[in-house]
Amino acid sequence: xxxxxxxxxxxxxxxxxxxxxxxxxxxxxxxxxxxxxxxxxxxxxxxxxxxxxxxxxxxxxxxxxxxxxxxxxxxxxxxxxxxxxxxxxxxxxxxxxxxxxxxxxxxxxxxxxxxxxxxxxxxxxxxxxxxxxxxxxxxxxxxxxxxxxxxxxxxxxxxxxxxxxxxxxxxxxxxxxxxxxxxxxxxxxxxxxxxxxxxxxxxxxxxxxxxxxxxxxxxxxxxxxxxxxx
Numbered sequence: 001x002x003x004x005x006x007x008x009x010x011x012x013x014x015x016x017x018x019x020x021x022x023x024x025x026x027x028x029x030x031x032x033x034x035x036x037x038x039x040x041x042x043x044x045x046x047x048x049x050x051x052x053x054x055x056x057x058x059x060x061x062x063x064x065x066x067x068x069x070x071x072x073x074x075x076x077x078x079x080x081x082x083x084x085x086x087x088x089x090x091x092x093x094x095x096x097x098x099x100x101x102x103x104x105x106x107x108x109x110x111x112x113x114x115x116x117x118x119x120x121x122x123x124x125x126x127x128x129x130x131x132x133x134x135x136x137x138x139x140x141x142x143x144x145x146x147x148x149x150x151x152x153x154x155x156x157x158x159x160x161x162x163x164x165x166x167x168x169x170x171x172x173x174x175x176x177x178x179x180x181x182x183x184x185x186x187x188x189x190x191x192x193x194x195x196x197x198x199x200x201x202x203x204x205x206x207x208x209x210x211x212x213x214x215x216x217x218x219x220x221x222x223x224x225x226x227x228x229x230x
Contacts, residue, residue, distance in 0.1 A: 008078040009034065025227075048129060084117075084122055086117075088132070091109070093139045110147070123192055142198070154189075155216070156183050157184070158207075160173040172187045177192060186207050
């Protein structure tokens with residue numbers, strides 16, 4: 001039986017942006033739900049604050065599928081920041097790095113078959129993400145859970161250069177890796193999108209987010225290239 005699948009949107013993305021991908025996966029026989037996030041749901045997390053509001057939304061979506069398919073392990077697809085946020089969700093350590101009075105543990109790793117991350121910055125020098133990412137990588141380094149298939153997909157679209165045509169990519173790569181002179185998907189450099197011990201894949205000509213100029217991770221022609229891992 002095809003495994004039920006949850007899509008976790010990227011930072012400040014909303015569920016509607018993943019409708020094409022969700023419908024494509026359903027057409028392949030995969031029961032699929034996108035975590036029902038709006039841009040407003042991300043506001044409490046701005047400035048590197050706690051991801052608890054997003055983690056709770058992920059949990060309610062996962063629980064919905066587990067109730068519908070109690071005998072099945074799930075797949076999770078995390079786009080951009082959704083990938084490392086999901087790594088928190090899978091973990092068995094209290095997520096309390098922001099001083100919450102309530103120590104929260106979801107420990108959903110035993111219910112997950114595969115985690116596919118799409119353009120996720122698994123490490124970054126950005127000051128507003130360091131506290132959360134340090135928690136993730138200190139507690140769950142690399143492909144941490146042996147029973148989970150980690151598939152980390154990077155896009156190779158733009159080489160960062162300090163000129164007007166590549167300004168966004170160059171500065172985004174530089175914030176992430178410390179150097180902007182590298183390849184990536186226009187936002188996340190390849191090196192950051194891969195994770196030690198995972199099945200790391202680089203796809204040519206793939207951009208970070210929906211764009212009329214080029215395909216992105218959720219475009220049907222791109223999703224067909226990683227569908228086999230679900």
